[in-house]
Amino acid sequence: MTSRSTNTKILGIMAILAWAFIFSAKCFAVDPPQNPGGKQGGDSQSAGACPKSSDGTCYNSFNRNGEDNGTGGGGEWLKIPKEEIRTDVNRITYNWLRGKFGISINSGQGGNISWKGDPQVITGCGDADNIYVFIGHIFQNQPPYQAIGKGYGPHKFHYFWDGNRNVPPEKGYVNRSDHHADYNEAKSEYFKYLKRTNQTDNEEAAEKRWQEGQFSWFCSWDAEKKPDCDPNDPTCNDKIIPPTPTAGSLNCGRDLPGVSTSPYKGNTVAESGVINLSYTGTLDFRNWQNTTKGKNYVLARPGDSVRFKHSMCYTAQGVGRNLQGRPTPDKENHFQIYAKRNGSEDSRYLFGQSELLDGNQRTVHAHTQHQIRGNGIVSADYGFTTESPTGNPNPDYLCNSPIFINGNNRGIQNGFQIPGFATGITNCNSASRTTNNSEVGSVISQGLRYDDIRTWVSYTTQYVVRCGCERDEAYENHFKQTSYDTAGTSSDPRTEWGQNYVSCRASGSCHHGEDTRYKPTYTYEFPLTTENRGTKETESKVYVPYNFNTYVTSFIDAEDIAFAGEQVDIGGSYHILPRQNDVVAKNAYATVTSSKETFRIYEMILPIYANPNTFSGNERSAQDVCQYYGISNCNLVNTINGPMNASGNYSGESKNTGTFSRTIPDNEEYIGFKYCTATSIWPASSHVGTTNTVDENISGPAMNGGDESKYNVSDLSCITIAKKPNFQVWGGGMYTNGSIETSVSKKVPGSGFNPYPNGTEKIFGSWDEYHVIAGSNVSGFGSGASLGYERGYRFDVPTGGANLNDSRNNLTVASRGRTGYSGVPGLPSSLLARLKARYRDNIEKISRLKITTHDTGLQNAYIKGDVNLSQISLPDYNPNAASTLGVMKNSLYKTLSADDSKNNTLVLYVDGTLNIDQNICYATSGYYCEGTSSTIQNNYADIATNSITKLPQILIFAKQINVSDQVTRIDAWLILDEDNAPNNLNTCSTYAEPSALVCSQTLVFNGPVFAKSLTLRRTGGANHGGGIATRDNAGSRELGTSFRHLPGDTYYFTANDGSVAPGEIFNLRSDAYYWGMGQAQRSGIAEVVYQRELAPRY
Incomplete structure (x- = not known):
């Protein structure tokens, strides 16, 4: 990920007796390695459309230049034909569109378009011929504002109209993509889209929607193409008539395989079937799927209409009806038509008017040829067939809900329309009659449960007949038929069904009356065997x-x-x-x-x-x-x-x-x-x-x-x-002729993953300890340490911040109704003039990189041009005044004077830019300047004296001062008030773009600062949490921070003050006052800063 640009705020600041304009970094972060993908979601509205830098790019949905197609922003509709869509047309993601068709690959990144509320996917265009997508165009942010030819999108069309309603839309519309759609063409297609989708066919209403622009894309179909309709709609195609199956009649010997119609043996055969009347898939489910043919299911979707049928032939009950003696089967047939949902019986799924579809068991008696008859039943010789639902049931089993009807769909009248495509069961008879508003994931089945009865004549007879002239020898052989399957299977023509008898009777004479003629006489009996082979079932299923x-x-x-x-x-x-x-x-x-x-x-x-x-x-x-x-x-x-x-x-x-x-x-x-x-x-x-x-x-x-x-x-x-680094002014206040604007953080310190807010919200930011006097507006900056530490200053609880409703400006001089606008005149320039006259102008203007120690103890140096502090050498030995300067490691330090009659002051005059690349300290050795933390106040205790005239002090005059990132402490007066000079103090000039890993150590200024502008670039502080609760007093506590990258990709920081911890501290310590008093005793002067006559009520 590219490094974060530094957003700046212009501030006015005065610490003690100084004024300045400050450029303060709003936020810093570690430079990441790559962009993980930008914001997603949103309602595709503009966000941060144009950066402040002139080398960036902007975008706009309306070209304010009118008809100039090559410069500025502009809106454009793209026409994307389905042939070029190489992704799932039912789900075209914005990510897939980006980088194609003139849409910038960067459209999805944060900072250009907000996607809140936009799912970033085009759906519902699966059968469309074209998709229209609107984009806003990108252009360079410097004259002549050249367009780059690509745009961000899909972008809400509303912002095209919102851009400039005083210019005709044709002039704000551009033509830059090879998929460009003419403005009037896109408008016409949108009107057709509204009409086709039954939203409106009113021109005025369509025009209103077009100008409201609450859409980023829409589907388009060829002008004359009739909308595809679903086969569930009988009117979809006049040539395709939905099947209307009807039982008609049933012939048991013909229509059901395996049925015996012999008068001597009969059986029971049943069949169930199912059909999807709406089926459009690749299989055969639009025809009956019959169990006798090994087919027992269909596939269906919600909205499809299905139908079941059941047939049964029970010829076992007809055996004997036409035989001598009318023998009767001794076992009755019982049967039941049942329904199941997901394997559990449920009679609500027995559809239709048939009297057999009530879930009850019925009994078939012997020799009752057409016993099963009634509404919805087709009766046959020892059989029946029925369908579910029966033709034209009343009430029907349709789901003509508005959701379904609006899609040009209708249920088929003579079927059960599967619910699951409409909310609830309102206006859906099939759902209300089953009380289930969705059948998705269900198996709906119907079947016929019956007794497998078989009846047959239990004997066959084989005759041996010898009746004739004087012959009376007839007899028969009886064979018992113990099995239905083998009964009557003999091929001997002398074998007949039944337990029959034969005898010879005289019927005349033969041989001219000499002998008696005998003829056979037969007696027939047909005993029956009936067996119940148990309960069998047929079952047909609908899988949804x-x-x-x-x-x-x-x-x-x-x-x-x-x-x-x-x-x-x-x-x-x-x-x-x-x-x-x-x-x-x-x-x-x-x-x-x-x-x-x-x-x-x-x-x-x-x-x-x-x-x-x-x-x-x-x-x-x-x-x-x-x-x-x-x-x-x-x-x-x-x-x-x-x-x-x-x-x-x-x-x-x-x-x-x-x-x-x-x-x-x-x-x-x-x-x-x-x-x-x-x-x-x-x-x-x-x-x-x-x-x-x-x-x-x-x-x-x-x-x-x-x-x-x-x-x-x-x-x-x-x-x-x-982070939002902040700075603090200790021991003094802010004084500026301009405004003060600083950023604040409203946060719940120390929170983990939680909703916001999940605790007490606190405000953190920059502040001073005393007053704020500004000539203009004060925003964000607190006075009276309002954004600082907890009351008591012993840090018994985590450090401070302000509550949301706390006043943060109690010591800010304000005009009525406005924060700031104090009306206090500016600081007299004579103060700076006297400082320069007394300390700067007395320095000999001979440039050399060495400090001189004068007999009075005063030390100074004049350097012409730019210089690093480390390049300036210590003074030569002066027997009349001992030098109090020292250099150790990376520090320049000045210690106490041994002779309180000497002037222990160092004045540096750099007629150019001074790069401070060393710590500058008042200390007894370099260890206390560099080896200890500059933000722990007790570390300053080594510079102690009983004489204020022995205190060291350093004054630096320069045209510009840059501070290196390794510097953490500057004990000096910084005075930048030169003619024709920047007079700027930059607190971390080492890096052009600071991040949390550089410029991350708190920098402490112990002394007044005079400058026309400050560039505050320290990124330290503003850490997590509200601070560490300790019982350390203020002097022992780590008040600043450091943050750095260690080997092994680990990170280190130190701070006790959490979100309060500052990046810079401007500290007017008491030693500056004491030194000033000592200097005044040498040649004192009092000067009026300003005067004002106050009303008694003020």
């Missing part, structure tokens, strides 16, 4: 599988940086999308999800330079967010579970989560880390893969709510955690 894909997004409603402890708004979106499933239906469609469908939003902290597994999501991840990205410091923010796409819309559903106000963690030092959010949805899809087999649709994930092994994980949305 889940069918959906998903898509998820995340967003952070912030620019590229944010601050620890402060509020950040995050959110995301989830999308239930159509899925192609051609064994169920021709067109892609989506169903409701199961109740286990779960959407989650996470927040996490990504360490500096950490390398997560990826910054991009995965639509088929085996792991949820934290494990997928490999981030341990990860927290679940919110969970949404339950049925999604509850209305069952074929086109799916998109939902935004809303905004979650979160606290960026402040319980550890996270400067430079990334605060990220990502979302997931589980299961990621209804099916394991993209293939569609029958088995995958009748079992497994598709029938159980989805593939539980996969998550759909969104891309990471990240911002870098930065």
Whole structure:
């Protein structure tokens, strides 16, 4: 990630008797290695459209230059034909569009467009011929403001109209993309879109919507193309008439295989069947699937119309009816038509008017040829057939809800329309009659349960006949038929059914009457055997599988940086999308999800330079967010579970989560880390893969709510955690003729992952200890240490900050109704003139890089041009005045004078720029100047004396002063008031773009500062939390901070003051007053700074 640019605020400051204009860094962060992906979500509105720097780029949705196509911003509609869309047309993500068609690849990054509330996906255009996308164009931020030819988008069209309503839209519209759409063409297609989608066909209403512009894209179809309709609509195509199956009649010997119609043996055969009357897939489910043919199911989606049928032939009960003696079977047939839902019997799923569809068991008696008859029943010889629902049931089983009708769909009149595509059961008879408003994931079945009765004549007879002339020898052989299967199978023509008898009787004579003629006489009996082979069932099923894909997004409603402890708004979106499933239906469609469908939003902290597994999501991840990205410091923010796409819309559903106000963690030092959010949805899809087999649709994930092994994980949305460094003025106040504007942090110090706010909010920022006197506005800056430390100053509790409602300006001189505008005149220039006359102008103007010690003890040096402090040599030995200067390590120090009659003052006059690359200290040795922390006040105790005239003091006059990053302490007066000079103090000039890893040590100025401008570039302080609760007094406490990168990619900081810790401290210590008093005793003078006559009530 590129380093953060330094945002500056212009301040006026006076410490003690000084005034200045300050350039203070607003925020700093560690330079990250790469961009993890920008903000996602949002309503595609402009955000930070133009940077302050002239070498940046801007964008605008309206070209204010009128007809100049080559410069400035401008809006443009792009026409993208479906042939060029090489992604899922049911789900075209903004990410896929970027980098194509004239849309900048950087459109998704933070700082240009806010995506809050926008799911960043185009849905519902799966069958469209074109997609129109609006973009706002990018141009260079310097004359002649050349357009770069690409734009940010998709961008809300509203901002085209919002840009300039005084100029005709044609003049603000540009033509820069090779996918450019003419303005009037785009408008015409939008009007057609409104009409086609039944939103409005009124020109005036369409014009109003066009100018409101509350859209970034829309679908377009060829002008004369008739909208595709669903086959469930009988009017979809006049040549395709939905089937209207009818039983008509039943011939048991012909229509059911295996039925015996013999008068001597009969059986029981049943069949169930099912048909999907609305089927458009690749299989045969639009025809009857009959159990006798080994087919017992169909696949269907919500909205399809299905029908069952049941037939039964029980010829076993007809055996004997036409035989001699009318023998009767001794066992009755019992049967029942039943229904099940997901394996459990439920008579509510017996549809229609047939009297057999009541769930009751019925009995079939012997020799009752047409016993089963009635409404909805087709009776046959020892058989029947019925359908469910029966033709034209009243009430019907349709779901003509508005949601379905508006999609040009209708249920088929003579079927059961499967619910699950409409909210609730209102206006859906099939749902209200079953009391289940969705059948997705269900198996609906009907079957016929019956006694498997078989009856046969239990004997056969074989005759041996010898009746004739004088022959009376007839007899028979009886064979018992113990098995239905073998009964009557003899091929001997002398074998007949029945237990029959034969005898010979005289019937005349033969041989001319000499002998008696005998003829056979037969007696017939037909004993029956009836067996019940147990209960059998036929069952036909309708499988209604889940069918959906998903898509998820995340967003952070912030620019590229944010601050620890402060509020950040995050959110995301989830999308239930159509899925192609051609064994169920021709067109892609989506169903409701199961109740286990779960959407989650996470927040996490990504360490500096950490390398997560990826910054991009995965639509088929085996792991949820934290494990997928490999981030341990990860927290679940919110969970949404339950049925999604509850209305069952074929086109799916998109939902935004809303905004979650979160606290960026402040319980550890996270400067430079990334605060990220990502979302997931589980299961990621209804099916394991993209293939569609029958088995995958009748079992497994598709029938159980989805593939539980996969998550759909969104891309990471990240911002870098930065800081707002502050400065403090101790022992004095601020005095400026201008304004004072500083940034403040409103935060919950010490918070972890929590909603915002989850504790007491505090305000932190820059402050002084005493008064603020400003000639203009004061904003953010506190007086009277209002943003400083806790009362008592012993730090018994974490350090301070201000409560939200506390006054932060009690010692700010203010005009009525305004903070600031004191009306106090500026500091007289004569004060500076006297300082220069007394200490600067008396220096001999011979430039040399060596300090001179005069007999009076005064030390000084004049240097012409730019110089580093370390280049200036110590003075030569003067026997009349001992030098009190020393250099040790990286420090220049000045110690106490041994002779209180000597002037222990050093004056440096640099007629150019002084680069302070060493600590400057009043100390007894360099150790106390560099070896101890400059922000622990007790470390100054080594410079103690009983004579104020022995105190050291250093005065530096220069045109400009730059301070190196390793310098942490400057004990000196800094006076920058030269003619024709910048007169600027830069507190860290080593780096052009400071970050939290450089310029990160607190810099303490012990002495007055006079300057026309200050560039405050120290990034130290403003740490996490409210500070460490100790019982140290102020003198022993670490008041500043340092932060640096150690080997092994670890980071180190030290501070006890948390968010109060400053980057710079301007400290008017008492030694400056004492030294001034000592100087006054040598040649004192009093000067009026200003005078004002006050009213008695003032």
